[in-house]
Amino acid sequence: MIQHIHPAIAFHTIPIAETGYFSPIIANFLSGQAPLRDFYEYNPAAPDFAMAMKVKEGQALRRDILADTLYQQYRHLEIREEVRANIGLLQATNTFTVCTAHQPNIFTGYLYFVYKILQTVKLSRDLALQYPGKHFVPVYYMGSEDADLDELGSIFLDGRKLTWETDQTGAVGRMHTEGLEEMIKSIGDSIGYLPHAPELLETLRKAYLSHGNIQEATLSLVNDLFGCYGLVVLIPDHPNFKRQLIPIMKEELLEQSSEKIVTKTIDKLAAHFKVQATPREINLFYLRDNQRERIVKDGEVWKVLHTPLSFTRDELLAELEANPERFSPNVILRGILQETILPNIAFIGGGGEVAYWLELKDLFHHHKVPYPAVLLRNSFLWVRREEHARLAKLGLSPDALFEDTGLLISKFVHAHTNASLVLREEYAAVEKLFNELEEKAKQIDITLGASVNAERARAVKSVGKLEHKFLRAEKKKFAWQTEQIQTVKDRLFPGNSLQERKENLLPYYAEYGPAFFDHILQFCIPVTDQFIIVTEL
8 A cells, every 4th residue: 555655655565575685595594484493593674673682682782882882983074963872872771782893885876775775764763652761772883894895895887887086995984085086076077967966065175085994974864864863883893892803713713713603504594595604614804004914823823814814813813912913803703893892682684694694603602792673674666656547547657667677578578459359269279170180080090190290399489489470469469558557667776676776875875865765764664574665756
């Protein structure tokens, strides 16, 4: 059912499992049932947040270090009062966080980055109403140590890919921002005519041209966009945070326990689903200057791949104690660090993130770190007024566009043609004819039955070819409608992908301004198994 929230905007939902864009593991996860139920702590359809808080209260947390370090990370920014207040609240034992994590993609990367953040804000608000006397702070945990510049250094805008041309290597968050001015000019060329473009472009310049590296620029940008909601940005690439993980990193380096524990879980998962992440013998990188390279054990020596660096056991432990910030968890240990430093009860992630969190529950238990409620991020399809008008003229709803384009067009033609395009009677007639021929052939010579059936197959195939030609000829009569379907599908599902996985925030914000966030917040359903479609009327 379509619900009208704003005079010019409506929204409705369809089950995520019916969209065709999510893996079987996610559909099963959302069901809250076997075979995945043993791989997570709280039912994603109805999490027991009260229990999550009770368990978290039993964990020793350095809230003082958390707040002090966050204030340090914001020291170069004009910190909003909403953010300052939330950082202060983190020092209180009745305060918990709702967290999402993402790499510092330049210019926010994909639309779903925005949806993840706003969902943390909405869930924090909902929990505050549900549990008076408790405080809930939304947190964006920045994966700034990711080194995949190919993924993080590009955005799609106006159907083309804009790429940051730089030869820097290592952790993207530590990269200098030189060269991004040209990209901002290109962005201005694309969106400069839209009503909110001037302030947006100024925000981008302030973030990327006034800060020394990507993680600081991303902090500035996210703070300017979402600080009004009290969102706290945390950069884990800091010695104060890494120092709290030293005991776990020490065990990882000396005993390689993660690989053994997670591999057992993966073996169980692999019996039902494709595995998302595979542990290494040592799930830590060495992070320094422009390098983020794997640490491997070779006999009694620990080496940093692709570098001349190596350590004896004593040297390695001394380095860990003196410079914990140089040790960077990979995907297997990243969540352990997050849940070690935050009073977190819920983690919101995309399909890939949820899939690898399903591998980690036993590892969390081993290290006595509470495993949070894991929730799938909200997914949205934003249908602009122009696309809505085209669909209305065609008599189609946005739901129909989740089908394969060719199948959708064929269904449309079948529904609107006066011709008989499905040759059911003809197929039946062929079958009847060849059944009679087969009986006659067997009376003459039993071996002739095979020849009859071979001819039957050719005849059925010929009828199929004719049926296809009839449909193709009929489609020509619906050329305008076919073109419109294809156009709308291409706009709303660019590259046959979900809009949120391809498009960038910038044109939406330049067109709607902060109202875009307010609409998403209004339609956001923090705990759901539904895909949300927002339509401008």
